[in-house]
Amino acid sequence: MKIVGIIAEFNPFHNGHKYLISKAKEVCNADAAVIVCSGNYVQRGMPAIINKTSRCEMAMLNGADLVIELPVVYSTASAELFATASIALLDSLNCIDYLCFGCETDSIDLLNTVAEILINEPKEYKDLLTLNLKTGISFPKARAKALDEYFKKYNLDYSLNINSNNYAKYPSDITSNSNLDINTFINQPNNILGIEYIKALMRFNSKINPVPLKRLGAGYHSLDTGTKLASATGIRTAMANKDNISGLLPDNCLNIIKNHTTIEYNDFSTVLGSKLLSMDTLDHIEGINQDLSNRIANNKYNFTDIETFIPMLQSKNYTYSAISRALLHIILDIKQTT
Structure with a gap:
């Protein structure tokens, strides 16, 4: 029996989430999907738009086999702590074979390489990070800029060999790719979480295999609801504006959400x-x-x-x-x- 783990917030559960669970089971040939999900408060530091019980019900009606709540001290933490706690929970079950997550970039080699650099912090990268921090920019911007400069300086690419633990060997077997835009890559929301998941898997020396799936439909921050794969941000905005969200959620979720007062x-x-x-x-x-x-x-x-x-x-x-x-x-x- 193969089991895939998914880390999510389902705020609210929408068509993209249903696709993720279905596709994760298909790609991993998994018999079951175990979800680690935020409770009543989410990682952006806000209350979920509807309560955790209803969001759990939505997931169970659309392919999830078990939903485990991530404690609030972790669900409202930084991306790194949110990811670390979620991975720790999944790893402790001793039955999860894969971790499937949506990403703007689905190259496991690139995700692994960036994660490994951030964990090991080679001297050349740390020096670049220090120089960028001294300019007065924020840490996330300094980190992204340092990574971009590091990749370009050493002609790093994501065409890498993979070792026995499914993590990229770095920096051996590296070829040049001048078109690689690490700055954009590291600032995309799902990529950020994907890297943090892999960092946590590496730290725990976990046997769980990471499997990124390329995000489809609207972007993470997009307000476009003209697609059936609208973002949670777009759906929440539409709900706040009292706009019609039919077709953006599975019908069984739409019925649940209509019976709840949304939370702001x-x-x-x-x-x-x-x-x-x-x-x-x-x-x-x-x-x-x-x-x-x-x-x-x-x-x-x-x-x-x-x-x-x-x-x-x-x-x-x-x-x-x-x-x-x-x-x-x-x-x-x-x-x-x-």
Whole structure:
């Protein structure tokens, strides 16, 4: 019996998710699909649009054989911790043969190579990263730029041999590819998570084999709902605008979602506003250092709602998602010691 693992949020479950489960079983010749799924709060640092029980039901009606909830301290963490915890959970089951995930780029060689560089951090890459950080750009941008420069400097390509653990041997057997755009590759949302999954598999020396599937339909951030494979972002936006989402979700999911009141982040504004006024310091909260704690304190009397408050706190050091997660941790009282 072969079992494929999938890590997801299903926020909400849509046609692309149904395709992923079906295709994962087909490609891996798997008899069952085990899903690790976020609960009521997701990695972007927001509440899921509908509750976890309903999203689990949607998955079970559309090909999932078991859905396991990822604890909230991990489901609302950084991409690296989110991925590490999810892989740890799947690996601990001792029955998962494959990990299948959607990616903008489905080259396992390229994904493995980038993951290995980020884990081993060769001196040449670290030097480039340090130089880029000194320019004042954010860490994600500095990392992407350093990787792009590293690949170009050493003429790295993703035409690599694979070792017995299904991970790319690097940097041997490398050929030149001047058209390789690592900067774009490393900044694509599904690629970012795919790399983190593979990094975690490497760290755990897991026997689970990674299998990327190329993402079809609308892009991760696309608001286009003129395709049956619309993104979750596009579907959530359509729902918020009260637009028709028929055809974007399996019919059995549409019936479930119609019977639920959708949840928005601003629904939690009163709770967060009250907490901000009652707390003297926030640097004990997960995801908040002294600098961000001070930024929040200096702006808290301008607070009206969450979605207008987040941009007030943004800077080159703090992305929208990082701040969103930090504020959610205040609401949920998730401490650094949790």
